[in-house]
Amino acid sequence: MRSVSIIGIGQTPVGELWDLSARQLAYQAVSSAMADAGVDRADALFVGNMLSGNLLDQEHLGTLVADVCGLRGIEAAKVEAACASGSAALRVGTMAVASGFHDIVIVAGLEKMTDTVGKDTTAGLATAADAEYEALHGVSFVGLNALIMQRYMYEFDVPLDAFAGFSINAHRNGANNPNAMFQEPISLNDYMRAPLIATPINIMDSSPVCDGAAALVLVPTEWAHEFTTGHHRGAVQILASASANDTLAVHDRHDPLFLQAAHISSQKAFRQAGVGPQDLDLFELHDAFTIMSALSLEANGFARRGEVWLLAQDAEISIGGRLPISTMGGLKSRGHPVGATGVYQIVEVVQQLTGRAGANQVPNARLGMAQNIGGSGATIVTHILGS
C-alpha cells in the first residue's frame, strides 16, 4: 500500500452564506487547495456531502464539482455517510492513492444548508437517523442527542453545567479563526443562560446550521516533496485512516452511552499509526453536541466513563493543555456544515502540523487526530496525521 500525504488545503468561511451557492462554495475551496498544493490538474475528485439531494434537489455532486472546477475527464463521485461524509470521502481518496489507481486526488467536503427553497433542514438532518424507526416517530436529530445526554446525566449523576467547558473552549478558539462562524468567546454565564433546544441540550451545547466547503489535495508520500518545495512548510502524512459503524438506530445499541464505533475506529487508527492516545498533540473531535465531545473522549480512552467533564473543567483541553481539542473552534464555533465537517477537521489538523494555525497554534504540534461522527455514533471515521 502506498503511503499518502496531504499537500494542499482550502476552505471557505463557514456561516449563513446566502450569497454563495453550493457550486460556488465548492469552487472556492477546491481552487484554493489546488493553489496551495501548486497543482493544476487532478486524477480524481471525491466530494463528501450529505444533504444535496434532500435540500438542493441536486445529486451527481462529484461530477458537478469537478465540472465547475474545470476538472473534466477525471473520475468523480459523491461519498455520503451522514455527518461523517467528509471523512468518508477522505477514506475513498486515500484508498484511491494508496491503491495506485490515482496519483493526484482532490477530496472536497461541501454542504449548503441555508437559503434552501421550500425545504425543511430539520427533516433533512433527520435523514442521518433511521427514517422508519426513529425519524418517522417524530424524534429530530437534536432530540436523539438530547435523549443520550439526559441518560448520561442520570447514569453518571452529572450536573447540568458539566458540559459547559467544551462549549467555552470551542468559542475561545473560534474567536481566533477568521473562517469560524462565531468569533466571540462565551462565559459560563452565557452557557448557563442559553435557551434550551431539546432538554437538556441548550443552544451553546449545539453546533449551528450553516454552509461551507473545504478541500484537500492528496498525493503519494514519496512524491510529496516535489510539490511542497518552497511554497509552504511541507506535506502532512496520513498515518492512519479507519472507519467503523454501529447500529443506525440508538435504541438498538447495547449501551447507548458508549460509542463502540469510535472505539473500534480509533483502535484501528492507533495500530495503523503505531502510536497511542498519549502521543497526540491535538485532537479534532466531533463536537456537534457537547455530549458527543464527552462520549468521543471516553470511547477513545482519553477519560474514564462519567468523568470526562472534569477534563474540560480542568482546561486540559485548551491550546496549552494536555490534549487540545476543537483548536480552531470545532463544530460548535467554527460551524458544522455537515458533509464538509470531516474535511474542515483535516484542514485544521494540517494547519496545526504545518505551523499555520495563527494565534491558536499548538506549540511543536507533530501528531494530530481527527474523528468525524455520522448520525448519533453510527459511523465514526478516525484519521491520524503526522508532520
Add this chain to the structure above:
Amino acid sequence: MRSVSIIGIGQTPVGELWDLSARQLAYQAVSSAMADAGVDRADALFVGNMLSGNLLDQEHLGTLVADVCGLRGIEAAKVEAACASGSAALRVGTMAVASGFHDIVIVAGLEKMTDTVGKDTTAGLATAADAEYEALHGVSFVGLNALIMQRYMYEFDVPLDAFAGFSINAHRNGANNPNAMFQEPISLNDYMRAPLIATPINIMDSSPVCDGAAALVLVPTEWAHEFTTGHHRGAVQILASASANDTLAVHDRHDPLFLQAAHISSQKAFRQAGVGPQDLDLFELHDAFTIMSALSLEANGFARRGEVWLLAQDAEISIGGRLPISTMGGLKSRGHPVGATGVYQIVEVVQQLTGRAGANQVPNARLGMAQNIGGSGATIVTHILGS
C-alpha cells in the same frame, strides 16, 4: 496494486415491489451474495444509491444496510454518481481491496423508487442533471435524452424506427431472465405503436421506474480460490475498472452526440485489461434510453458515428451475434433501479462468465464489459471482467 476478484453475486427481482422496503431489498441482495460467496463476514460495505435522500428521507444508507445485514463494526458508506452510483460503489470497493485496506468487501446497489409517500420521482430523477441550469428550467431527465435523440436523428438523418432493434433485443433477452421486470418479447409493431413520452422517445425506448437491489462480494484474486472451491464455477477477475466524467449540463459539451466520458473510461479500461473492443464476448451497456445504447456503442468504438443502428438491425447484438448486449434484458427489460443498475450489470456479466446465464448463456463467454452512465453522459464507469 492487488488484483481483485468477485466471488459472490446476489440480486432481487426488479419491479414495482410495493411489499419490500429499501432495507428489505438490500438485505435480500447482500445475504444472497454472501451465501453465494460462502462468507459470513466482511470488512467493508459500499452501497451505490442515488435517490434515498430525496425519495425516502433516508441518508446514511451505507451504515443502514450494514446494520440490517448484521455487519456491525465494519466500514460502510454510500457512493453516489447519479445513475452510475452502482458502478461508482464498485470502483470504491475495488480500491478498498486493491489498496490492501480491506480483504472482504461487499458492494451493493440499491434503489427504491416506487411506493414513496408524497415524493415526485420525475423530480428526483432530474437531480442527476444540473439543478440550476437544466432542471430548474423545466427539462426533465427524459426530456434531456429526447433532445439528444432528436438531434441525433437530425444530424445523421436516421429514421424513427432506427432504435427499435435495441428495445426488441433487450425484451427478447429479458423474457428469459426470472429477475427481469418485463418478461415478454416485443415486436417491431409494438415498438412503432408505443406511446410517446417525450418526442421522439417512446415508452419502448425508455427504461422503467422500479425497485431493486444487487450485491457483489470482492476479495483479493490471490485468495479467491479459497472461497470458490466446490460451490460454483469460480471467481471472476476485475481486469479493468475506470471512471471518467464530462460536463454535467448537456449544453456545455462541444458535441452532445459524442459520449466523451465513455470514450475516456473505456480506453482506460482497455489499457488496464490489455484487450481491445474486438476481444469482448459481451457488453452490458447502459440502455436507459435507446439513444444511450447508440451513443455508448459509438463512443466505445463498436460502430461508426451515425451508423450504430445498423448494428442493431443486423442482429449483431443478440446472444448469438458478434457483440451480445443487454444479455439479461438490460435496463429496458430487466429494469433500471437507478443506483442499483451498475451492480446488476456486473452481476449479469458474472452470470455469463461463470456459465450461470441460463437460456441466455453466451457460448464460451470469457471476457465481458459493463458500462454504467450517470446523468446524460456526465459520469461513465467501465469495468472489464474475465474468467
